[in-house]
Amino acid sequence: MIHLYGIPNCDTVKKARLWLDQNGREYTFHDYKKQGADPERIAGWIAAAGLDVVVNRKGTTYRALSDADKARAADAATAPALLAANPSVIKRPIVEHDGGLLVGFKPEEWAAALG
Numbered sequence: 073m074i075h076l077y078g079i080p081n082c083d084t085v086k087k088a089r090l091w092l093d094q095n096g097r098e099y100t101f102h103d104y105k106k107q108g109a110d111p112e113r114i115a116g117w118i119a120a121a122g123l124d125v126v127v128n129r130k131g132t133t134y135r136a137l138s139d140a141d142k143a144r145a146a147d148a149a150t151a152p153a154l155l156a157a158n159p160s161v162i163k164r165p166i167v168e169h170d171g172g173l174l175v176g177f178k179p180e181e182w183a184a185a186l187g
Contacts, residue, residue: 073100074097075099075100076088076102077109078166079104080105084177088165097186104159104160111152111156114155120173127151128160131160141158163176
């Protein structure tokens with residue numbers, strides 16, 4: 073099963089969902105804005121993919137964080153709680169699938185991982 077995590081109005085999430093639909097892939101969608109983000113799950117993503125991959129440092133939400141919160145986002149021990157409280161700071165989308173984890177949307181990577 074494919075589980076896609078993100079924010080529905082994010083352009084990259086929209087592209088990812090369209091790709092899944094066009095390629096006949098069934099998936100569940102977890103909306104951070106409505107359903108929240110789980111710090112334990114985020115910690116697992118960080119362990120699997122790395123802090124630099126999971127944290128979205130390019131977005132306006134990250135840039136608006138205080139220096140103290142940016143320091144928390146740079147520490148694997150404190151980042152999960154910060155990202156759960158600020159899900160826009162999580163790179164989007166994140167996909168959990170039987171073969172592993174995909175972070176961000178690159179069609180060629182998705183095709184290779186999801187067939």
